[in-house]
Amino acid sequence: MKKLKCFKAYDIRGQLGEDLNEDIAYRIGRAYAQYLNCQNVVVGSDARETSEPLKLALAKGLQDSGCNIVDIGMVGTEEIYYATSHLNMDGGIMVTASHNPINFNGMKLVREKSRPISRDTGLDEIKLLAEENKWKENIRFGSYKKKSILKDYAKHLLTYVNVENITPLKIVVNSGNGTAGHVIDELESYFIEAHIPVDFIKIHHQPDASFPNGIPNPLLPENRQVTADAVREHNADMGIAWDGDFDRCFFFDENANFIEGYYIVGLLADAFLKKNSNETIIYDPRVYWNTEEIIKEYGGQPVMSKTGHAFIKERMRIEDAVYGGEMSAHHYFRDFNYCDSGMIPWLLIAELLSLKRVGLSALIKDRIDKFPSSGEINFKVDNASLLLEKIESDYSKLDGATLDHTDGLSVAFPTWRFNIRESNTESLLRLNIESKNDCLLLKNKTNEITQVIKTNNNRLQEQV
Missing domain, CATH: 3.30.310.50 (Alpha-D-phosphohexomutase, C-terminal domain)
Structure with missing residues (x-):
């Protein structure tokens, strides 16, 4: 029995070829279905050239196990999180390698209600089944259909803010040739229709499997310059850049300065606690003095969790926390099935800028001065x-x-x-x-x- 090397602590990822290929994707589909004994599964994929064929092989494995498939197309990971719960599915699988090199791919798996599947919650069992490659006989073959959830998803995103609060803003958005662009386009259509004064300056906006402008990973300093330059050129109020599957977003202030994710966590804690001060906020232990002080100032409940999306999501459910944030630019929301989103944060910050009527740099300067940090x-x-x-x-x-x-x-x-x-x-x-x-x-x-x-x-x- 050959061991599969693509199974990691929280997800599946590996080099294309021996680590991950269509045969392995098919076996993962069979193993996932057999382990969860599920009937209905939603699947999606990112912009990489190999993601579509891997997704179809995965779907075939699920169908051969009797699962009905809803394919929501080329999307971001959070759209799978949303669709799993919104469509009342038994689970969801996203084919993505996010910010990994172009010769990699992978998968992120959730079960009902978008609960994460990691090593401690079933991923090892799925791995073992995929390695054994022995399947129960099924009396039926699952169905396959395509469905767009974009409009419903975009409407849900807008429930986190009162769009009438938003004053004129010019925002640079850098999708990194990943999958964020179609969501921005949908939100832009709504803003135009509702006369919300947001002007988007779009760069690297269209999905491109060749990633002509580099792998979308804004954590790399060399990948930040293009967003910073666009903020300066267009005199924008802020800049936003996403990774390939847009579950992380990164911010630039009106002076084109990159903002460490740590200080964004504090801003979002501020945004939620202004609306309801008696809420619980989850944060990771790498750096937290700034976040903890803001939570306590508003009378909120600060709770520390081990780093990692599976740990944060589990702790949020236990505490019924309204928001959780990691310095690595992952932001989690109770009303988003306790999952992480790269779209909700910028909407909240746009509203915060409008309400406070100051620049983003002014919102964070005092916090950076008070609690300077090294970065990782x-x-x-x-x-x-x-x-x-x-x-x-x-x-x-x-x-x-x-x-x-x-x-x-x-x-x-x-x-x-x-x-x-x-x-x-x-x-x-x-x-x-x-x-x-x-x-x-x-x-x-x-x-x-x-x-x-x-x-x-x-x-x-x-x-x-």
């Missing part, structure tokens, strides 16, 4: 777990240190703190540091911990 710094190391033990040993002994192991290692002092954690997929340590109103302290501590990591990594190598 990645270190390629040879033994991440041993390095983590060494860092904990060193810093736990210092005066005033408070430790937390919600996710990796967090160590807090009165004026600064850091979180360091192992990557789920690579031999990397991911470091985040923040301080209280002290950029120099932040710089010094970043340099200090960087040196600790590099020195101890070299020592561990020498011992081998």
